[in-house]
Amino acid sequence: MLKEFRDFIARGNVIDLAVAVIIGGAFGAIVSSFVKDIVMPLISLLTGGIDFTNWFIPLKGGTFATLKAAQDAGVATINIGVFINAIITFLIVALAMFLVVKSMNAMKKKPAPADPTTKDCPYCFTSIAIKATRCPNCTSELTK
Numbered sequence: 001m002l003k004e005f006r007d008f009i010a011r012g013n014v015i016d017l018a019v020a021v022i023i024g025g026a027f028g029a030i031v032s033s034f035v036k037d038i039v040m041p042l043i044s045l046l047t048g049g050i051d052f053t054n055w056f057i058p059l060k061g062g063t064f065a066t067l068k069a070a071q072d073a074g075v076a077t078i079n080i081g082v083f084i085n086a087i088i089t090f091l092i093v094a095l096a097m098f099l100v101v102k103s104m105n106a107m108k109k110k111p112a113p114a115d116p117t118t119k120d121c122p123y124c125f126t127s128i129a130i131k132a133t134r135c136p137n138c139t140s141e142l143t144k
Contacts, residue, residue, distance in 0.1 A: 028093065035089045055081030 056067045057078040064070035070077050118127045124138040
């Protein structure tokens with residue numbers, strides 16, 4: 001069983017998947033920081049100073065200036081702004097992954113077109129084998 005486990009781990013697909021998960025986690029952290037530290041402040045500036053992270057609905061009575069104040073008071077909240085940040089983060093990650101996959105597909109070698117295996121008879125236009133010297137349909141002798 002130990003040998004089977006070693007063979008499973010040593011397969012290329014498992015190692016590739018592990019590397020992809022690690023890089024994906026690091027990429028996710030970069031995108032989260034990008035959204036939180038760059039995109040959301042710009043959106044806040046464009047919307048007149050609205051801070052999305054403090055858009056929340058307390059489920060218990062009371063008003064709180066910030067989400068942190070509500071959470072410190074032990075009040076359950078619906079965090080609309082945090083959800084909006086998560087949606088923006090997802091859209092940026094999805095766009096980045098789309099661009100990566102699109103560029104990888106563009107770099108792939110396109111297979112060469114296959115050599116033709118048939119040709120048309122110039123007299124009756126029947127499809128015949130490329131090496132044929134006589135048309136099996138009209139029995140014309142083919143010069144090419």
